[in-house]
Amino acid sequence: MGFRSQFESLVAASVRWGDRADVWMVYGREAFPAESRWPAPVPDGRPAAAPRTLDQRLDLVRRFAAGVGAELPFLVDDLGDGAMTAYDAYPFRLFAIAADGTIALPSTKGAAGFAETLERVDAWLEGPRAAHPPR
Amino acid sequence: MTDRRPPVCSIVAALLAVLAATGLRSQPADREGCFADCTADLRGSVDLGPRQGTPAPPFAAIRFDPLTGERRALELGSLLDGRPLILAFGSFT
Numbered sequence: 001m002g003f004r005s006q007f008e009s010l011v012a013a014s015v016r017w018g019d020r021a022d023v024w025m026v027y028g029r030e031a032f033p034a035e036s037r038w039p040a041p042v043p044d045g046r047p048a049a050a051p052r053t054l055d056q057r058l059d060l061v062r063r064f065a066a067g068v069g070a071e072l073p074f075l076v077d078d079l080g081d082g083a084m085t086a087y088d089a090y091p092f093r094l095f096a097i098a099a100d101g102t103i104a105l106p107s108t109k110g111a112a113g114f115a116e117t118l119e120r121v122d123a124w125l126e127g128p129r130a131a132h133p134p135r
Numbered sequence: 136m137t138d139r140r141p142p143v144c145s146i147v148a149a150l151l152a153v154l155a156a157t158g159l160r161s162q163p164a165d166r167e168g169c170f171a172d173c174t175a176d177l178r179g180s181v182d183l184g185p186r187q188g189t190p191a192p193p194f195a196a197i198r199f200d201p202l203t204g205e206r207r208a209l210e211l212g213s214l215l216d217g218r219p220l221i222l223a224f225g226s227f228t
Contacts (some may be wrong), residue, residue: 010223021219026196032228040228048228058199058206064227065201075196075209075222083194084224088184092225095184097191101215106187109180114223121221 020125028077028084031091043067
């Protein structure tokens, strides 16, 4: 179960959170590219070779967005996966950042942590302290 | 005379123990495959990401709109506009 399975719940959550928070997907290193032992296709059915250039990486974003009907803009990590590394976020991970720029809710890595943290973000944004890390 | 050299299997076992102890087994390159296994593996891996209450690490990225093709370089700081920010890291496969 990869990130794709989480994408719909992320989009639904971003609609739910509305104007209370900004939501971005940060696209980085492919978990199951065509060259891996267990290649997985993007929604257009074609396998995704691990991008070697920024243009290839952007092309995969285009294919994915077209395949799932996503209309939101994406953040695309550099080819060295600088953002993903800084957040130790491979293969996928969710972070809620408070308005003061501090980490409020870091998920654990992988599917279970992602889904659980989506629910925790719901509760956090409902509360009055979303501007600060929860105590 | 008695041969005091350790058996080959002992040497291999010792090497494997060292590799496991140094964390090489849980490097990302080894995590491709079944996600159930990966998730179990990830639970045991060291978390090098930012902790709760610490400043969000800065990073640079490209803001890309797949509908229009517009792309723009930006940094984390430009996303922090006084509202909570949710970052979902992932890939498409």
